[in-house]
Amino acid sequence: MKMNIKNHVRLVFITSLLMFSSCGDEFLNVSDPLVLSEGIFPQEVSDLEPIMVDIYGRLQETYYGTYMRLWPLMSHNRDHGYNGAQYNEFALIELNPNLSNVNNVWTRHYLAVGKCNEMLAVIEKISKKGGLTISQMNKLDEYEGQTLFMRAFNYFYLINLYGESPILTEADKNKMGVPLWDYAPDIINETYKPRATQGEVWDLIISDLKAAETLLNGVVFAEKARVNEWAVKSFLGKAYIFTLQWDKARDVLKDVIDNSGKQLVSYDILRNSFNGQNKFNGESIFEVNSTYDPLGGTSQFNTGADWMKGISVSYVDANGIEVCNGFGNFFIHDMTMPRYGFNSTATTTAEQKDPAYLAYSLQVRADKSVDPRLYVTAFQPYVDSINYIGNWRKIAKGRVESYNAETSKAWCIHKYSVIDRYWGDLNGWHGINMIVMRLAEVYLLYAEAQMHLNQTVVALEYVNKVHRRAYDMPVHTPSPFDYESLSARTKTLDPTDPLANDPLKYERWAEFGGEGVWWFDVRRFDLGQEEATYYQRVKGGVLEWRDTKYAMPISTTEMNANSQMIQNPGY
Numbered sequence: 001m002k003m004n005i006k007n008h009v010r011l012v013f014i015t016s017l018l019m020f021s022s023c024g025d026e027f028l029n030v031s032d033p034l035v036l037s038e039g040i041f042p043q044e045v046s047d048l049e050p051i052m053v054d055i056y057g058r059l060q061e062t063y064y065g066t067y068m069r070l071w072p073l074m075s076h077n078r079d080h081g082y083n084g085a086q087y088n089e090f091a092l093i094e095l096n097p098n099l100s101n102v103n104n105v106w107t108r109h110y111l112a113v114g115k116c117n118e119m120l121a122v123i124e125k126i127s128k129k130g131g132l133t134i135s136q137m138n139k140l141d142e143y144e145g146q147t148l149f150m151r152a153f154n155y156f157y158l159i160n161l162y163g164e165s166p167i168l169t170e171a172d173k174n175k176m177g178v179p180l181w182d183y184a185p186d187i188i189n190e191t192y193k194p195r196a197t198q199g200e201v202w203d204l205i206i207s208d209l210k211a212a213e214t215l216l217n218g219v220v221f222a223e224k225a226r227v228n229e230w231a232v233k234s235f236l237g238k239a240y241i242f243t244l245q246w247d248k249a250r251d252v253l254k255d256v257i258d259n260s261g262k263q264l265v266s267y268d269i270l271r272n273s274f275n276g277q278n279k280f281n282g283e284s285i286f287e288v289n290s291t292y293d294p295l296g297g298t299s300q301f302n303t304g305a306d307w308m309k310g311i312s313v314s315y316v317d318a319n320g321i322e323v324c325n326g327f328g329n330f331f332i333h334d335m336t337m338p339r340y341g342f343n344s345t346a347t348t349t350a351e352q353k354d355p356a357y358l359a360y361s362l363q364v365r366a367d368k369s370v371d372p373r374l375y376v377t378a379f380q381p382y383v384d385s386i387n388y389i390g391n392w393r394k395i396a397k398g399r400v401e402s403y404n405a406e407t408s409k410a411w412c413i414h415k416y417s418v419i420d421r422y423w424g425d426l427n428g429w430h431g432i433n434m435i436v437m438r439l440a441e442v443y444l445l446y447a448e449a450q451m452h453l454n455q456t457v458v459a460l461e462y463v464n465k466v467h468r469r470a471y472d473m474p475v476h477t478p479s480p481f482d483y484e485s486l487s488a489r490t491k492t493l494d495p496t497d498p499l500a501n502d503p504l505k506y507e508r509w510a511e512f513g514g515e516g517v518w519w520f521d522v523r524r525f526d527l528g529q530e531e532a533t534y535y536q537r538v539k540g541g542v543l544e545w546r547d548t549k550y551a552m553p554i555s556t557t558e559m560n561a562n563s564q565m566i567q568n569p570g571y
Contacts, residue, residue, distance in 0.1 A: 042122050045136045048143050051119050055150050056225065058112040059288045062154075070101060072330075075519035076535040076543070077377075078413065079333045081399060087329070088540030093549045097571055103555035105161060109154045116151035117184040120144065145215030149227045149235070152208035155180075156239065159201045161552050164568055166523045167243055173199030176566060180204060194564040202243050209236040224280040225289035230260040234285050234437050241445050242524055246452040253446040260285070262439040264465065267472040271376045274415040274515075276432045285442070288434035313379055313412040313419060315386055315393040322349075325388070326418070328399030332378040332411040335535050339499070340374035340510065341491035348406050349397055352381050368481070371491045373470050377513040379412040386419040415514040440466050440511050447504060451486060460486055463503050466511055498530035523550050546570060 042048060072078040073091040080087040086099050095102055123144050126132075132140070155178070160166075164175040177198040185191045209232055216229040233256050240249035256262070265273070265283045272278055280287060312326025337344035342364065346352045361383050364370040375384070379395040386393055398410035418430050447462035464482045465475050473479040483490075483503045490506040492499055499506040508521050522531055532545040548570025559565050 043126070045126060045132070045139050048119070048122065048126075048140075051115070051122070052143055052146065055112065055115050055119060055147060056289075058108070058115065059150075060290065062108045062112065062157075069330075070105075071516040071519045072514050073538075075522055076333050076531060076538060077336060077514050077518060078330045079408075079539050081329050081331065081539065088538075091538040092540050092543065095549075095552055095571075097553040097556040097559065097567070099555075102552055103557050105552070106158075106555055106558060109158050112154045113151055113158075113181060114184070116147050116154070117181055119147045120151075121184045123147070141215045142219055142221075145212040145219070145232070146227045148208040148212040148215070149232050151182075152205045152212070152239075153235065155201055155205050155208075156235070159198060159205070160242070160520050160523065162554065162568070163198045163201070164551055165198075165547075166526060166550055167198065167202075168524075168526055170244070173197060173202065173243075176568070177201035179562075179565075192562050192564055195566060202239065206236065206239050206243070209239060225287060227286065230256055230262070231286040231437060233260075234442050237442065237445055237449075238437075241448060244452075246449045249449040250446065250453060253442055253449065256285075256442050257439075257446060260439075262442075264439055264443075264469045264475050267372060267469060270469070271414075273435065274376075274432070275417060275419050276430065279433050283439045284435055285437040285439060286435075288436060290431050290433050311413050311417050312399075313386060313417050314381075314396040314399050315388060316382075316396050317393065318391070322396035324399040325386075328412075330413055331398035331408075332413060333535060333538070334409045336378065336513070337374065337409065337411065338493040339491070339497065339534075340371040340377075341493060342370045342374055343493065344409055344411075347409055349381075352397065352409075358383060368471050371470060371510055372472070373510045373513065375414070377413075377415055379414050379417075381411060384414075388420070413514065435515065440469070441508075441517070444504065444508055444511070451504065456486055459504070463507055466507050467503070470510070494534070497534055498527055 042051070070090045073080065073087060074093055076091070080091060086101050089095055089099055090101070123140055127137075127140055158178045163177050165172055167173060175198050176195045178195055178201055179193040180196040180201060181191075181193070182204060212227075212232045213229060213236060216227070216232055219228060221228060233252050237249045237253035237256065240246070240252065262285060263282050265278070265281050269278050269281060270283070273281060273284075279289075311330050312324055312328045314322060314324045314328060317323050334344070343360070346354065346357050351357060361380060365372070365375070379386075381395050381397045384395045386395065395412055398412045416432060416434075418432070443462045443466050447459040450456075450462070451459035460483060463486070464478075467481060467483060468477075468479050469475050471479065471481045473481060486503055487501050488503055489501060490499055490503055491510075492506070494500065499509055505521070505525060505527075509518055512518060522528055528547065528549060529545045532543040535543055537543055548568065551568040551570075553571035554565060554567050559567060
């Protein structure tokens, strides 16, 4: 019999619980080997911390393992230099159920959901025992709140990746979502479930977040990487936005803005917030923590992950030779630069080194006629520099492997690149945190809610707050760079660009470029065709759009294992 992924989740849980059982505990119920024995459950509040750490650890596997490789490719923020690891399929969004990463994304999220459900079951069991001190009960509430957030967090991505369609109307909530588990199955047969509706999945997400909001109210953790009430409220507001509940989104997001104590950091701090510097800064609301271990390490769960292998800069060494600081598979898509307002016509090395071109490049930075966030997202060859082992080196054209280097601009990626040491020195690991939610997104989500509530003046002001910071202007004071309306001309050079006269959407694209956010915006804004038309092609070929691409296919492994599973349309 083939094993459904949820069976795997359950078995993983059984294995993990063994470390908490006493020597005399039975592993399985002898009378029913498919039922967990009571003896293997953690018995005390103090037993729960390792499980909680494991739940957080799964964020590293999910985010570092897939998100920063795949989602920027799907949104065309990036292109790639050579075939392999299914990069072509994701860049073209030509996915099929047999791709390993299609299955990996599904598996990793459901493993995390399973671990959350198991943690909640243990919390309930310990709570029912009674005899707890106030301190222990508070600790249980903290664990429960964090776990509910994590379950909602994983379902948020499952529904946005595998749900039948984006939520464009209320009727879309009746379309196919993903299987729902809000409990840890006791028997294997309970792990075979049909797909819930999209509305049912969103209802669970919102319910979990609201419960977590109550449980974590006023809780302050010493560990900055822990989920607190402001992270919960930010994601609750985002869930309301994604489900068209504008008034509820407005209220909860305004609470975060007014009471979280968070502020937009300066442009200079922002530019250096994605490379291991400025961790947990004043704008950050939730980050996936990573610690660099110079000895390497053996697990993604306790040190920096190795997803950086393909995201490495090229530079000019002391001998004037252009070398790559790693594998360098990814680079900025050529259409990214003109969307930020940079007239990037130079493709060959000679053209990019041309004195007139370099003078233009420096001038547009000085007068801010190009959106400064281009230089948060990308390194410009022969203009920008990195500190490599104590010496400043000019950035070179990105290593593009089999890609035609002479016809590609090949600007290197800035966001989430290891820029201070050679890849070989890392032993496969780094210490860069992944910023999942920051105040700039709260501002723009709040603006979106206000726009839909016809409060355009308020909406425009919050769009402009984010815009001002990009130009290094005071955030709360009108500036010469402000948009005059929500339909004002943006920086993109192409007047037919779908973002040409939509500051709110443009700001989301420009602000979060390369952070794994834009693909989900493309989906919910129904911009698939427009974005394919703008970007035209990627390394793997011409971009062709079909609305069925908004949903990833359910993997063949899952389809074969679960007779109740129905495939997404188009696959």
